[in-house]
Amino acid sequence: VMISTVVVVVLTHNLALGVFVGVLLAAMFFANKIGRYMAVKSHVVPVEGIREGEREYKVVGQVFFASSEQFVQSFDFKEVLERVTIDVSDAHFWDITAVAALDKVVLKFRREGAEVNLVGMNEASATIVDTFGVHDKPEKVEQMLNAH
Template sequence: MSFSTRSFLLRKYQKLKSQKKKKIVKYIIVVHGQLFFASVSEFVEAFDYTSKNKKIDFADSHIWDESAVGAIDKVVLKLKEQNNQVTMTNLNASGEKLVYTLAVSYLTHK
């Protein structure tokens, strides 16, 4: 995959869980590809900020720089402003170090 603004994809899944006769909807967003300065605008614009309970899965991606962390921060803060719960999963070691060193938002990580 080439390093361009189209170097990543988001795949969205919806999971329905039943808990005490109440439906809980959880959206899983899977990020594919390289997240760096040239792809951050498209990353931020790709999110649906209206649905609740987001899980962002970075298993198939790599976070390269501070601008990528800024984009993740922007997405998380915007989601949390609208009372969404946000969880990030499967960051690789270098991406996790960047996010937790530079991110402004408090992120739930598993």
């Protein structure tokens, strides 16, 4: 970051442009680094009388634009389950990309026939999910499906 900042300043003779490039690169490296600290762990919760049972996913870390693809890929949508519980008590959703990833996960599980329960969402994450999410708004899901 420092070397690129110096190179930009020397080549352009513009300190502001050098600072801008340095801040931009530092932000990109930080987002990449923090995006790797998100994990999804799961275990099966046996339900008596139901062969498929229930799987509980535990999300830990920061979910935002840099980790949203990893978030979606952490779930097994092909496993036949009666219920899926997604525990987000140790996670935080930062932006609309993260909300879109959550919507994608919930809607995919529902399309596969599973009942999905979200538990443990903190207040800040709940606010952004309530504002931009569609998985809990049937009329928005219908609009989205009819638009394509």
